Amino acid sequence: MKEIFLISILFSVAFKGFSQSPDKVKKTDKDLIDVVSGILNTRWASKHDSLGKKSGRVYFSGAPSLGYSLTSGASAIFVGDFAFFASEHPEQKISIVYLDVLYTQKSQFVVRIQNNLWATDNKLNIVSDWRYYWYPQKTYGLGGQSVLENNVAQTYSYIRLHQTVLKSFRPNWYAGMGVAWDYHYDIVQSSDNPTVLDEVNSYGVGSSSTSSGILFNLLYDDRINSINPWGGKYMNIIYRPNFTAFGSDGSWQMLMIDLRKYIPFPKRSENLIALWSYTWITFNGDAPYLDLPATAWDMSSNMGRGYIQGRFRSKNILYVESEYRFKISRNGLFGGVVFANAQAISDWPTNEFKTIAPGGGAGVRLKFNKHSRANVCIDYAFGQGGSQGVFVNLGEVF
Secondary structure (H helix, E strand, O other), X not given: OOOOEEEEEOOOEEOOOOOOOHHHOOOOOOOHHHHHHHHHOOOHHHHHHOOOOOOOOOEEEEEEEEEEEOOOEEEEEEEEEEEEOOOOOOOOOOEEEEEEEEEEOOOOEEEEEEEEEEOHHHOEEEXXXXXXXXXXXXXXXXXXXXXXXXXXXXXXEEEEEEEEEEEEEEOOEEEEEEEEEEEEEEEEEEOOOHHXXXXXXXXXXXXXXXXXXXXXXEEEEOOOOOOOOOOEEEEEEEEEEEOHHHOOOOOEEXXXXXXXXXXXXXXXXXXXXXXXXXXXXXXXXXXXXXXXXEOOXXXXXXXXXXXXXXXXXXXEEEEEEEEEEEEOOOOOOEEEEEEEEEEEEEOOOOOOXXXXXXXXXXXXXXXXXXXXXXXXXXXXXXEHHHOEEEEEEEOOOO
């Protein structure tokens, strides 16, 4: 759902004061808060702009708006986040609580609360992902051979509760455990194409499904600023076994490996090459249809720019993306990106990898907050078969 295009921001508040490298914020740097402050002829926003890192202070950003996406049509949105530091140590990572409420032209209603909390001196990392969906959508069957025009209309409700706690065992290394519960219910589907409907039903789609399991998590993250890193590396490995003893409909297992690297290019410049690899596989059983790996259903809903959410779905998806990020204006207000990606989707029921769906595009960046480096990201992306659209994020895609 993060491909929402912000047409108009009706309200925005940003208390700024966190940065990965304070000496990189120059007096000449500008962001959207500076622009709004200049238009309104007020120094209230710029006053808060000078706030330094201070534990106990909450920095809030909020933006009600209207929008449009491939998945939702027109929509009314409220996005807000609360950011704070647990200590004033220079290497203390920023903690973020994210809230997203959405109602769309297609009667989709979504509430998401996600947090990434860092304890004092980064000794603990607490990660939560809580969601509620009332969600009419289209699905296109399994594997990479599906056709965009052949689809099934699905409507369902969805409750997602994921909670993980990780402990540091070496600098930037964390290990931990958690629980995951995914419940889809009131599932109704129909299609004018009996072939694709039969394919979906042959995998098995009932009126509800429950997946319940344990999360085992290994994390490496040397980024201070995860919103828009200057550089660094990130690795997140999650193994999830689901058990009937915990309430799951069936026993099955999932492995997710998320790898990212950020390389300044040219060296010592603010431009960089960002690389992303996302491996998402299921095994030792059949995951419920709506819990299978699928385009833009990764944890950040960003995988596969150029394709509508859920365009490809299968038991296994391998994904890679590269992006070049560069400044356009000297004051940092405007930037740009070019990117390319590819999804390898396993066929069903053979589970052989025979299909690759490429995508690519370009976009602009508007500096929302020069201290956190948060950008409003507006991208045009395209894929095969005439797939294309506008994709927007607050904060970089990865």
